[in-house]
Amino acid sequence: MIGDSVTLVAPFAGWLAPLDSVPDAVFAERMMGDGFAIDPVEGLLRAPAAGEVLSVPATAHAVTLRLDNGAELLLHIGLETVALGGKGFDARVEAGQRVAAGDPLIAFDLDAVAEAAKALITPVVLASEGYVLTLDATGRLVEAGASVARIARAEPREAARAASVDERFEREVIVAATHGIHARPAARIAAALRPFVAEVALVAGDRRANARSTVALLGLGVTSGSCVRIVGAGADARAAVEAVAELILSGLGEEGAAAPAAPAIVTQGPVCASPGLAIGQALQLHAADQAVPEFGKDAAAERAALDTALAGISARLAGARGAAAEIAEAHRALLDDPELLAAANAQIATGRSAGFAWRAATVEASAAIRATGDALLMERVADLKDLERQVIAALLGTAEASIPALRPHTILIAEDLLPSQFLALDTVNLAGIATAAGGPTSHVAILAASAGIPMLVAAGEGVLAVADGTPLILDADAATLTIEPGPEALAETSERLSAVRERRAREAAEAHAPCRMADGKRIEIFANLGSVTDAAAAVAAGAEGCGLLRTEFLFLDRATAPDEDEQRETYSRIAATLGERPLIVRTLDIGGDKPVPYLPMAGEENPALGLRGVRLSLARPDLMRLQLRAILRGVPAGQCRIMLPMVADLGDYRPVRTLLDEVRAELGIAEPVQLGVMIETPAAAMLAGQIAREADFLSIGTNDLTQYTLAADRGNAAVSQRVDAMHPAVLRLVREVGKGAAAAGRWAGMCGGLASDPLAAPILIGLGITELSATPASIPGLKAVVRKLDMNACVALAEKACDAASPAEVRALAREALA
The missing domain is CATH 2.70.70.10 (Glucose Permease (Domain IIA))
Structure with missing residues (x-):
């Protein structure tokens, strides 16, 4: 029902x-x-x-x-x-x-x-x-x-959209998008049909889907190179079908759309359970089951013994931490499983010992799981085996089968490996693991990945014949295990291992140091934040400050606006998390595109060009004043920088400057607080020099600047593929900002999505950008790229990029330069 x-x-x-x-x-x-x-x-x-x-x-x-x-x-x-x-x-x-x-x-x-x-x-x-x-x-x-x-x-609509059926049209096309029709392309197809009344379907083989339904399209499972038939019925069927056909043939807005490739041939073999590369010597792990008496004492005593053993193991598992904690909870659930307990108690009732009964119950459950034929379910058999051995060891009062001592660079081989066995291993000397059975989502695979130990599973019975001490190369990424590799293979793999270790160690060490180019030029690498949690992640990743704090997260999805104290407390926590690192707080950027119930506004036909950002703040100075007070109370003046969104010219800037000075005086703050401008409109980019003579800094928001420059709504799936911040027209505006800031003696940064792209870094720096505010996860890699750059080469590359004919040509230039 x-x-x-x-x-x-x-x-x-x-x-x-x-x-x-x-x-x-x-x-x-x-x-x-x-x-x-x-x-x-x-x-x-x-x-x-x-x-x-x-x-x-x-x-x-x-x-x-x-x-x-x-x-x-x-x-x-x-x-x-x-x-x-x-x-x-x-x-x-x-x-x-x-x-x-x-x-x-x-x-x-x-x-x-x-x-x-x-x-x-x-x-x-x-x-x-x-x-x-x-x-x-x-x-x-x-x-x-x-x-x-x-x-x-929802309440039924008064009238449903009716489609006429006086025209039918269909067309067959090949899907060229690299990844076929997944979530984003499906949304673009549905969006492209909004102007039409015809009913349109996509047909792939014997499957059919409503082209207006993204879920239905996903269910088709259309891959790159597939042939699909577009079928339309209605007054404008031909136009609707042609619109979808053109979108599909253009690549569905996905970068890298290419001619269909031949399907890959999938072969059976080892499977990567935890990525990585290792060189070492084989060590076989042989774990035997302990013998248990078939018959026990009286049933009550055996049940009590089993209950005691189960409770003890459950209590031990409750102390697990880290990646083992979730696995321990799964094991505790198995220990409490009523079917397992009922099966064991039924055996005890026939006179069997607790150990024999528990083993029989787990064997029966394992057989039932194997009978499903489901490979993923069968990975849980290892958990049952693990608990079988642990409970029997507890009942017998003996230790579980001992784990052999590992020599440095050991690659452990086993039929399968149980979670408890992995936790007993000396991971300092453990280079890798290869199992004959098992699966990539088994609990031991999760533990190996958490510990950074390369692991192959389902390698086949052949690995169990490898003699102890045999040299091995385990390449989990390539899912290969090389037995007795030659000198050349060992040398090449050793070089790869050294390079990976050096790169990771270098990036980890340098991520927390100030970022300088190869020629000594200082480039600040900041982070975009939207919460206290983000701030902690940014510091851990090596961010040198916050280049954009989106304050909207405090205002959205609530019935009333946050008061001054709530805002102050949040800004204060973020500032404290950053330490003494600079914190650039963007004032409220909501409006017609991000409505809130406590700010009723008239409907706007084009909210992206409507009352939003600083325009709304100027229309509601009470909200602006309250937010400025909260920011100044929550963030130390020396750490605090404030940034205004959606500025077009100095007319948007000057009133806020006056208001900020008034609030500083009210709060008795003598130290000046920087007030900058977010460059998101072409107008502000072209007037960057003029604005920079009064504003303390400029920071480019590429997401909006790109859509306004290219006249393509980034929220419209039918044209959003045109929104590419690497477009030469956008880069020319970035160049204007860099020149204008430099002429006024100000710094210019970027906090839009392009700032997180290492490929764009040399171009942006060459255009005069000296601060990049990126996502926390991209910071170590971004710093590593910037440290290899030379300013003269960046300037030359940037000029070529501005003269390029397309974003694709710009990317080709950048790849060549970085290579």
């Missing part, structure tokens, strides 16, 4: 945020639908509610569900994760499967995905019409399973 309302729980632990905070227009602008986002702190995505799995792409980076009330939900792990090709992801479910709230959907390598993806923040989107989503308070840490939102049926 379908209910009207469904409660959603957090699919994993992490920071709950509004959809607006997702740094991707397709999600943030709700092109796919309303929703929320979570920045995860664990690598297991769970079902937020009961329902049916509609689709899981081959890359396993997303999943769509149909909930019990009929609503369709898309969960998309991270941003631009489709480009990872499935690396680091492991689907636990398949299409058609029924799930309950909290059931595992996708396991993923948190560290590996975070390093390779644009961001880990995970949108959860209501992708079907006729429903409304009500979100609980955001801007907080949530535990997996905590209630976060509700989805209910």
Whole structure:
């Protein structure tokens, strides 16, 4: 029976945020639908509610569900994760499967995905019409399973859109987008159809999907090189089909669209469970089961002995920390499993000993799991075996099978490895692990990845014949195990290992040192922040300050505006977390594009050009004054810098300068506080020299500057592929800002998305940018790139980039220069 309302729980632990905070227009602008986002702190995505799995792409980076009330939900792990090709992801479910709230959907390598993806923040989107989503308070840490939102049926519309059927048209095209039709391309197709009334479907083989439904399109599983048929019916069917065809043929707005490639041939062999590279000597681990008596004393005594053993192990597991804690909780749940306990007690009732009964119960449960044929479920057999041995050792009062002492650079080989065995290993001398069986999402694989130990699983029975002491090269990234490698292979691998160690050590050490170019030029590397949690991550990553604190997170998703004390306390916590590092606080940037209920405003046809940013602040000086007071009270004057968004000219700047001086006088602050301008409009870029003569600094927001310069709405999927900050027209405006700031003796920075791209760094620096404010995760790599640059070469590259004909040509120039 379908209910009207469904409660959603957090699919994993992490920071709950509004959809607006997702740094991707397709999600943030709700092109796919309303929703929320979570920045995860664990690598297991769970079902937020009961329902049916509609689709899981081959890359396993997303999943769509149909909930019990009929609503369709898309969960998309991270941003631009489709480009990872499935690396680091492991689907636990398949299409058609029924799930309950909290059931595992996708396991993923948190560290590996975070390093390779644009961001880990995970949108959860209501992708079907006729429903409304009500979100609980955001801007907080949530535990997996905590209630976060509700989805209910919307009131029926008075009239539904009717499509006429007086024209039919269809066309066949090849999908050239590198990753096929995934979340973003699907949203662009649906958006491209908004101006048309025709009903349009995409047909791939014997599967058909409504082209206006992103969830339906995802369910097609269309990959690069696939042939799809676009079918339209309605008054403007031809125009609608042609619009979709042109979008698909143009690459669906995905960078790197190319001619279809031949499908890869997949072969069986070892599987990477934890990435890395190792050289070492083999050591076989042989663990035998301890013998137990078949028959015991009286049933009551055996049951008591079993209860004592289970309780002792459970208490020991409760002390687990780090990556082992989650695994320990799973093991404790198995120890309390009523089916296991019932099976063991049934054996004890027939006169069997507690040890014999426990082993029989775990063997029976393992056999049932193997009978499913599900490879992912079968990885849980190792957990049962682990607990079988631990409980029997406790019952017998003996130690578990001992782990041999490891010599330096040991590569351990085993049939399978149990979590308790891994935890007993000397990881200082452990170079790598190879198991004949096992799976990449097993609990021991999670432990190995957490410890940074390269591991291969499912390597086959052949590895068990490798003699102890045999030289090995274990390349988990390439999923290969080389037995008795030759001198050349050893030398080449040794060089690779040395290079990786040196690079990581160098970047780790240098990430916390001031950033200077090869010729000594100082470039500040700051971080963009949106919370106290972000500030801690930025400091850990080596940020030299905050180049953009988005204060909107305090104002959105609430019924009333935050008062002065609440704002002050938050700004103070962020400042304290940064230490003495500079903190640039952007004043409130909300408006027609980010409405709040306590600031009623008339509807705007084009909110991106409407009452927003500093324009709204000037219209509501009471809010501006209160925020300035909170900032000055919360952040020490020497650390504090304030920045105004959406400035067009000095007419937007001067009134705030006057107001800031008034507030400083009210609070008795004698020390001057820097007031800068965010360059987001072409007008401000062209007037940068004039503005810089009065403003204390300039910082470019490339996201808005790009959309305004190229006349392409970054929130419109039909044209958002045109929004490219590496466009020569945008770079020429950046050059104007750099020149204007230098002429006035001010510094010019960048806090937009382009600042996080190491490929863009030499061009931006060559255009006069001396401060880059990036995402915390990109800071070590960005610093490493900047330290290799020479200013004269950057200036020459920047001039070439400004004269280029396209963003693609600019990127080619940058790649050549960095190479």
